[in-house]
Amino acid sequence: MNNAIEAVGLTKRFGEIPAVEDLCFSVGRGEILGLLGPNGAGKTTTARLLAGMMAPTSGYAEVLGMKSDRDPETLHRSIGLLTETPGFYERMTALENLLYFAGFYDIDGRTQARRYLVLLGLWEKKDQKVSGFSKGMRHKLALARALLHEPEILFLDEPTAGLDPEAAQEVRSLIRGLNERGRTVFLSTHNLEEAEQLCNRVALIRTNLILVDSVENLRKNVSGERIEIVLENEGAEIARTLRVLPFVRTLSVTDRILVVETKKGSADTPELIKRIVDSGGRILSVKERSQSLEDLYLILIRNETGKNDA
Amino acid sequence: MRKTAVIANVMRKEWLLILRTPNNIFFVTMVPVLVTVQFLFYIWLALRLAGADIIMDTVLAGAVDRFFSSFEAAASGTLDPEQKLLVFFFGLFPLYGLLIPCLVSLSFATFGIVEEKMTKTLEPLLATPVRTSDLLLGKALAALVPAAVMSFICAGIFLLGTVVMGKGPLIGIVITPRWWIFLFVLSPLFSLLTFMLGVAGSARAADVKSAQNFAVLVVLPILGFVVLQVLGVLMFSPLTLLLLAAALVCLNLIMLRISVRIFKRETILTAWK
Numbered sequence: 180m181n182n183a184i185e186a187v188g189l190t191k192r193f194g195e196i197p198a199v200e201d202l203c204f205s206v207g208r209g210e211i212l213g214l215l216g217p218n219g220a221g222k223t224t225t226a227r228l229l230a231g232m233m234a235p236t237s238g239y240a241e242v243l244g245m246k247s248d249r250d251p252e253t254l255h256r257s258i259g260l261l262t263e264t265p266g267f268y269e270r271m272t273a274l275e276n277l278l279y280f281a282g283f284y285d286i287d288g289r290t291q292a293r294r295y296l297v298l299l300g301l302w303e304k305k306d307q308k309v310s311g312f313s314k315g316m317r318h319k320l321a322l323a324r325a326l327l328h329e330p331e332i333l334f335l336d337e338p339t340a341g342l343d344p345e346a347a348q349e350v351r352s353l354i355r356g357l358n359e360r361g362r363t364v365f366l367s368t369h370n371l372e373e374a375e376q377l378c379n380r381v382a383l384i385r386t387n388l389i390l391v392d393s394v395e396n397l398r399k400n401v402s403g404e405r406i407e408i409v410l411e412n413e414g415a416e417i418a419r420t421l422r423v424l425p426f427v428r429t430l431s432v433t434d435r436i437l438v439v440e441t442k443k444g445s446a447d448t449p450e451l452i453k454r455i456v457d458s459g460g461r462i463l464s465v466k467e468r469s470q471s472l473e474d475l476y477l478i479l480i481r482n483e484t485g486k487n488d489a
Numbered sequence: 490m491r492k493t494a495v496i497a498n499v500m501r502k503e504w505l506l507i508l509r510t511p512n513n514i515f516f517v518t519m520v521p522v523l524v525t526v527q528f529l530f531y532i533w534l535a536l537r538l539a540g541a542d543i544i545m546d547t548v549l550a551g552a553v554d555r556f557f558s559s560f561e562a563a564a565s566g567t568l569d570p571e572q573k574l575l576v577f578f579f580g581l582f583p584l585y586g587l588l589i590p591c592l593v594s595l596s597f598a599t600f601g602i603v604e605e606k607m608t609k610t611l612e613p614l615l616a617t618p619v620r621t622s623d624l625l626l627g628k629a630l631a632a633l634v635p636a637a638v639m640s641f642i643c644a645g646i647f648l649l650g651t652v653v654m655g656k657g658p659l660i661g662i663v664i665t666p667r668w669w670i671f672l673f674v675l676s677p678l679f680s681l682l683t684f685m686l687g688v689a690g691s692a693r694a695a696d697v698k699s700a701q702n703f704a705v706l707v708v709l710p711i712l713g714f715v716v717l718q719v720l721g722v723l724m725f726s727p728l729t730l731l732l733l734a735a736a737l738v739c740l741n742l743i744m745l746r747i748s749v750r751i752f753k754r755e756t757i758l759t760a761w762k
Binding site: 193 | 502615618754755
């Protein structure tokens with residue numbers, strides 16, 4: 180059994196409204212899969228279904244070889260869950276909170292709590308009530324809570340949401356470290372840069388699964404490269420000429436900068452430059468720009484919206 | 490993981506949180522004492538302001554007679570009207586005292602669950618291997634123990650109060666098997682029932698106050714029983730009390746099933762607001 184997670188036709192409806200529909204994907208052991216999608220796309224529902232917090236309407240999910248909704252209590256010994264807004268018992272200290280949660284596992288709670296409080300830089304604050312913790316400290320404490328029992332799979336829902344850049348970077352390093360030590364991570368995020376930095380593959384959902392692939396493959400398959408051309412003269416008129424060319428996929432113009440996406444990427448660049456010069460453009464520079472995950476995400480979501488509208 | 494260790498873990502946390510909340514400490518300790526003292530105070534006040542003879546001229550006379558003819562026939566011959574009235578009033582205390590475990594349980598149930606909702610701790614809690622039944626049992630026992638302890642303390646305060654009032658010699662007549670059934674059988678059963686109703690109320694409530702409003706449903710029948718007994722309409726013999734206990738056991742089992750259903754992971758995540 181190589182996959183840590185396997186979703187087959189996973190569907191969840193609330194009444195007549197589908198939250199997720201017919202999801203099929205797998206996550207290999209030791210992999211970080213990023214789950215992307217706009218608000219309301221079903222990311223949290225997917226994570227909850229996989230973590231055995233909900234039963235699917237149809238289809239199933241196997242996590243570590245177990246049907247996720249069959250015996251969630253057993254499954255929960257092997258998974259850790261970090262929710263987007265991690266709640267704590269405010270009148271209890273950080274250590275008391277961790278010891279309480281550790282009390283549900285067969286572990287040495289004190290040793291494990293100490294280990295993760297030290298690792299996350301919270302040991303000095305262990306006797307402080309959580310009510311006085313900053314958002315960053317709460318996120319770290321929530322991560323410590325999710326890790327206490329050394330789970331094989333971590334479900335992380337927006338692990339860096341609302342954190343300052345330094346704290347976010349620390350959390351990302353920690354996730355990377357955990358993955359390097361063999362943990363499988365299912366990361367639900369809005370932060371595409373984060374997904375790009377951390378994930379081996381990303382899955383894009385919008386109720387249905389749009390695709391699941393590595394960022395590199397996405398770049399190759401979804402879209403060509405972009406070419407950024409800086410002109411000496413105004414670009415608006417030239418842009419009008421270029422837009423009608425068959426090999427131009429998208430084109431945007433800001434003052435004197437044209438950003439063009441062509442079908443064959445760099446192979447189309449000479450022809451593109453020729454057409455610009457023919458149209459009276461005076462070129463100052465030409466630069467090939469690979470697309471960020473954010474660009475790809477927007478293209479895919481736009482395509483999907485177009486399909487649905489059609 | 491041993492079930493007992495999980496339940497003990499839940500109980501420890503519930504107590505820790507209650508102890509760190511001054512309002513709840515007050516509610517769990519002082520309110521039952523006030524309920525007890527208030528009961529004694531009203532008896533004292535009634536006798537001081539009206540006197541036994543005037544009270545015995547009211548509808549209560551019939552109730553007192555029925556009370557003595559039902560249970561305390563042997564003692565009635567030797568008592569004067571005031572003593573009879575006092576024994577009657579003191580005999581009401583165990584029934585009235587059922588309010589104490591209810592109030593304590595209610596406080597634990599609503600605080601323990603609404604607090605989890607408000608602090609968003611239920612989702613991470615339900616992501617642990619804890620079983621719903623163990624979680625609820627831990628919470629219920631965390632409520633039951635102080636509810637029982639406060640019932641015993643208040644019973645002690647009541648008996649002490651009767652001695653302070655100079656009516657100590659009547660205690661022997663008042664403490665009958667009915668007392669023990671109230672204290673050791675009905676009190677824990679009502680405590681559990683209130684807890685389950687508190688769970689049901691808390692599931693729909695956004696804050697502690699609204700949850701308590703719902704669970705007040707259990708307090709109303711108790712007050713109703715008190716009124717019916719004062720009017721002499723209903724007299725609880727040990728047998729009727731044991732039948733009531735059996736009915737409560739059934740009701741508790743039904744409520745437990747409902748509570749476990751309400752406390753399903755999916756219901757909490759999707760239906761609890």
